[in-house]
Amino acid sequence: MTEKNSEVSTKSKTEVLGKITTKKKIFIGSILGILILIPGSVFFADNVNYYLHMLLYTFMFIALASSWNMIGGYTGYTSLGHTVFLAIGGYLSGIAYLKFGISPFITAPLAGLLSVAFGFFFGLISLRTSGASFIISSIAMVLLFKISLDHWDYGGGTGGMYLPFLKIPLEYSKIPFYYAMLLIAVGAVYMSYRVRHSKFGLGLRAISQDEIKAEAAGIPTKQYKILAFALSGFFVGVAGSMWGFYLTYLRPSIFLTILLGAHMVLMSVLGGKGTVSGPVVGAILFIGINEFFVTKLGSSELNIVATGVLLAVVLLFFPAGIVGSLKARGKLPEVLDWD
C-alpha cells in the first residue's frame, strides 16, 4: 500500500512540477543578473537613486502580492488585512533597533516568523468563516490593529517612531535596501512557486474550488487554510521590517491603511490571481500605472479613485487577470507560464 502510494506520488511529482525549460532558465537568470548589476551604475551615472527606489518599491510589492496570492489566489480566501503583517514586521524591527540596538537586517527573518505566528493565531479564529465573513474579519483585523497601535505608548502611538538613516553616504543609501527587497521578492515568488507545485498547493486549489468536496476527498482543509494564511504572512512581515527602515519612520497611518491592503488584492487580480507569475506581472504594471498617476495627477485622492476604477474594470471585464486571460486564449508567452 505504501509502495503504491509513493509510486503514485513520484509519478505525479514530475507532472505537477511542470517543465522548467532552458528558455525559462535563461529568462530568469538574465533578469536576475541584470537586476543584481543595476546598483553598480551609481558609480558612473547620476540620478540612479530614483530608479533604484522604483525598482525596490516594485520588488516589495511583488513580494506582497505573491504572498497574498497564496491565501487569496490559491486558496480563494480574499484577505484585505495583509497590511497587519507589514506593521508587525516594521514594529518588531523598529523596536528591536531603537530599544536594543539590533540591526533590522538581523531581525527581518524574526519579523517574518512573528508574522507567521500571528497569522496562525489569527487564522485559527478568522478562518472559521468563509466568503464575505472572512473579508469582513480581515478588515476588522486592520481596524483593530490600527486602534491598538494608535494607543500603544511603547510603540509611539499615532506619531509612531523615527528610525535613523543607515550610516553610509547618501548616494549609496538605497543599495542595501535594494538587495534586501530583491532577495525578499525572489524568496516570496520562489515560495509561491513551490507551494503551487506541491501536494499542499493542490490541496489549497481544491479548497478554492469546492471546500466541501475537498474535505470529503480527505484534504485537511482547516490545517491547510491556516497554514496558507500563516505562510502568506512571512515575506510580508520581512518586507515590513525593511520598509520601516527605508522610510525611516513607523506610523500606524502609513502601515495600516485599507488602501494598501487593496493594492495587494488589485495587483494579484490584475495580473491573474491563483497563478505564479500573475502577481509579479500585476505588481510591475500597477507600480507603473501608479507612478504615472502620481506624477501626472499628483493627488493621493485621485490615486484612490484610479485604484477603484482600475479594480472595477479588471473585475468586470478580465476577472481572470492578464496571465489568466492570455493563458485561456493560449497566447501566454512561455517564460510567463509557471503553473
Add this chain to the structure above:
Amino acid sequence: MTDSTIIFQLLVIGVTIGGVYALMASGLTIIFGVMKIVNLAHAALMMIASFITYFAFTNYGLDPILSVIITIPVMYLVGVIVYKVFFGSLEKDARFGELTVLLTFSIALIIEGTLGYFFTNTLRTVSVPYSTSSFWIGDVFLPKGQLYATLLSIALIISLWAFLRYSKLGNAIRATMQNSTAAQVVGVNIEKASVVAFGIGIAMGGAAGSLTTYMFPFYPSKHWEWIGILLSLIVLGGMGSLAGSFVGAILLSVTATFVSHFFGPTWSVATFFLALFIILLFRPQGLFGKKMEVK
C-alpha cells in the same frame, strides 16, 4: 450621581445612538438578504448623503432632519444607478461571488477618492441648536438631537418592515431573500426585486447619513470605520435579518457606550471590531441568522 443613575444614563445614550445605527444596518442587511453580498460601499454611499445634507444646511439652511426628504429619493436613485452600472451586466452566478464583494470595495474607493478630491478630508459637522441641548428626566439627560434621530430612524425602519410585509413588491423581495430560485419559479421578477432592494437599502443608508451629520463629525475616509461598525452590527444580528440588525445595533451601541465610559472614548470603536471577532468565533450565524453559507 449614584451608580444606578450612571448606568441608566449610559443606557439612555446607548439606545438613542443605537436607533441610528439600526437604520444604517437595516439597509445593509436588506441588500445582503436579497443579493447575498456584503456591500462594502454602504458607508461610502452614506457619506454622499452626509455631504448633500451638509451643503444643503450651509448653503440653504435646510435642517439636517428635514433634508432626509431629499437624501432618501436621491440615494435611492444613486443606488439604482450603482446597481445597473456595476452589477447589471454580471452573470447571475457571478453576482453572488467574492468578485462582487471586491466590486463593492472598488465602488467604496471611487466614492472615497472623489469626495476627498472635491471636499478634502477635513472634519465637518452640522451644528444645530438641538444637537447640543437635552431633555432632563430627573438626573438623567436625554440629548435632543439623538432622540429625534432615533425616533425618525425607528419610524423609517417600521415603514420598511411594513413595506416588506404588506406590499406586493415587498413580498417579492422577502421571497427572494428566503430562496431566490424558488421565488423565481413562482414568478417573482428577482432582477426587479434586487434593484429595488438595493435602492431601498442605499436610501436607508442615505437617511442615516443625513442624521449622523450633527451627531458625529465626518470626513470621506471615515466610511471605513463606519463600515466596520455596521458589519459588526449585522453579523451580531444575523446577516439578512431586519429584526436581528435592530437588536444587534442596540446591544452593541449600549455596550460601546459603557466601554467608552469605563475605559475611555477611544476604545468605543474598538468594541465593535472586537465584538465582530468574538461573534465570528462563537456564533458565526449571529443571534437571529440561519447558518451562514456564503461563498
